[in-house]
Amino acid sequence: MNTRRNRQELAQFLRRCRERTSPADLGLPVRSRRRTPGLRREEVAFLAGLSPTWYAYLEQGRDIRASTEVISSLARVLRLTSDERAYLHQLATGSPAPQESPYGETEDKIVRAAVAAMGQRGLPVYAADVHGDLVAWNDAATTWYTDFGALPANRRNMLWWMLTAPEARERFVNWEEDTRDVVGRFRRAAAARAWDARFEELITAMRESSEEFAEWWSSHHVSKQRPRRREMWVDGELRAAQVAVLNLAESTRSVVLHLPVDEHEPTQGE
Structure with a gap:
């Protein structure tokens, strides 16, 4: 369920994860001082194969729908843990990420x-x-x-x-x-x-x-x-x-x- 509260939580979570992700860890050149820590919105969108405007809407908490594939791509770019990946899916789609091994x-x-x-x-x-x-x-x-x-x-x-x-x-x-x-x-x-x-x-x-x-x-x-x-x-x-x-x-x-x-x-x- 993509409610207003979850959209706001999703926006804040994406921003925090983006800001903590180092461009160097993803092989991006760092040639100048950056005004903000971590990745830029445009870089996240490019690496995830998304439109910069569409990704910006996500971080603004707008009422848009993201597919499981898109959320998985963002989780990969932002180097999320398995717990964070499941949480991101829960916020964006209303369901946790598919588990590789549901019962071990x-x-x-x-x-x-x-x-x-x-x-x-x-x-x-x-x-x-x-x-x-x-x-x-x-x-x-x-x-x-x-x-x-x-x-x-x-x-x-x-x-x-x-x-x-x-x-x-x-x-x-x-x-x-x-x-x-x-x-x-x-x-x-x-x-x-x-x-x-x-x-x-x-x-x-x-x-x-x-x-x-x-x-x-x-x-x-x-x-x-x-x-x-x-x-x-x-x-x-x-x-x-x-x-x-x-x-x-x-x-x-x-x-x-x-x-x-x-x-x-x-x-x-x-």
């Missing part, structure tokens, strides 16, 4: 481990909706994180808690890395539901309440959901787990599991 051996392994660990005591399990609003959690989740039941219903949100609660910064060993990852996934979810007023409410509130969120949001940091190691201080002890998400079919709810960590095997996302 790593995911199969995580699913098997998740099923085995579902009943294991002492490890957190919680469920959240697409906005990160918590809808269910076990006792271990309150021990590792916080008593979500004591929070106001409209602030019972994992990202909000991570950004604004002083205890979150104390509990997460790698608070910035873990929180940036959740922000990146939140951005992808928001792009997929541009019509969703709850996202608008949360984005506005977090921009006003968290300097880090405002900075990361403006930088267009984006990431996809993948299993990752999370380390936390729990009752004065360092605890580690591999966090994996099970998306329920035909539902906007996901179950977040904390799986035992194999200390001798690095996890995806480290």
Whole structure:
């Protein structure tokens, strides 16, 4: 869905990616001082095989339609990561980029481990909706994180808690890395539901309440959901787990599991 908000996000994202791309990396001669960093609009258009005027319209947020092939060409020129490429497709076409391998051996392994660990005591399990609003959690989740039941219903949100609660910064060993990852996934979810007023409410509130969120949001940091190691201080002890998400079919709810960590095997996302 190419809404006004997504068109504006697309324009800002393209400009930021263009400005960070070095002409030398693409084999372009740099013979004089440039007034702006990175590539010029005309250079992006030329390398992607587009009309300079048409590409300028994209960066102006105009209501124009871009094909999957055009967006893939822009992603190649701007040297986007796989996460950024999927995000660009989501903004421009309403659908993520086609995945070369939708389900691999790593995911199969995580699913098997998740099923085995579902009943294991002492490890957190919680469920959240697409906005990160918590809808269910076990006792271990309150021990590792916080008593979500004591929070106001409209602030019972994992990202909000991570950004604004002083205890979150104390509990997460790698608070910035873990929180940036959740922000990146939140951005992808928001792009997929541009019509969703709850996202608008949360984005506005977090921009006003968290300097880090405002900075990361403006930088267009984006990431996809993948299993990752999370380390936390729990009752004065360092605890580690591999966090994996099970998306329920035909539902906007996901179950977040904390799986035992194999200390001798690095996890995806480290």
